[in-house]
Amino acid sequence: MTTLTIAYEGNVARAAAEPAGEDLWVAPAALRASTGWALETAGLCRGPVCVPIPPERRTEFARADGAVNLVAVARQRGQAVVHDDERRVWVFGAPVEAPAAHRPSLDAPDFTLPDLDGRPHSLSDARGRKVVLIAWASW
């Protein structure tokens, strides 16, 4: 294992991981810290949400030492994956709906972002009220 930077759905963390070809194996503790995912019986789970691991393809996803291949998970979830040439930074984007879903969901995607004091706020905190969400920039 080596230490590299993982940007996962916008959250950036240093993590113990092992690149192997196009795969990226992440140690269990680093996995939870950098992505929120944990390997459980039902598959890879984050709170109530689980990504099932097909039993016949388990070796693509998980190793005996508990390391998880984040790239296999990304393929399963439809996440874009890019990394820099020196392979010190790996980026995993937001999951993309399957193209078969021609009726895009009307649900506003939830997100959690910090304010100036570093305090996290989620869109879902405002559930029950009408919301205007405004993107702006200083540049």
Added chain:
Amino acid sequence: MDLPVWQALHTELGERLAVITVALDSGGAADAEPWIREAKPTHPTLIDVRHVVAELYGWVNVPTIAWIDEEGRLVRPGDPGWAGDYFRRMVEPDFDHAAMMAEFTRLRARYLDAVRDWVAHGPASRWALAPEEVRRRLAGPDREHALAAAYFQLGTVLHDEGRAEAAQGAFARAKALRPESWSYKRQAWHLEEPGKSAGPEFWAAVKALGDRPYYPRGEL
């Protein structure tokens, strides 16, 4: 900057409307903080270093505004608000500043009145879009856009790590995959050199649009 206007609307409407502003600023608080402090906000003013909100909502420019109902459903998936292509006349020799400000003020009043109308009447407001229209306006799932967003985020991380040249390389990939994104272009310029996002390169890119709009045209 529009933050004081949104703060005033928040003060006016109180609990009837949650106002959430998100700064798409890869330079973080160092870039966004002065504007936020000046607005003295009491609504959540968030910092989005990786432009995650733009990725999730498919937005390519600022400002962009979404209306979301009490159940978390999109009512308007992305408007430029009162921003318009009137700004492009600024570089023309016969530019009329007063006329631009008059148009700006008129469009702003109209947009804020539309928000008030929706807050008062909900789905019955003429400005609340029907679900089918929201779906039509939503950018469909697109793997190229997702890849562009991933490259953009890679660029921001490389920038944070002090690898400016590698960062611009990643930004170039993002811009090539999503040439319609002004946010990618302008953020990358800004990180390269403050001021460049509104400099000659920006105006040359705007001019290259020709008859095509900078901000999406549309009803409101």
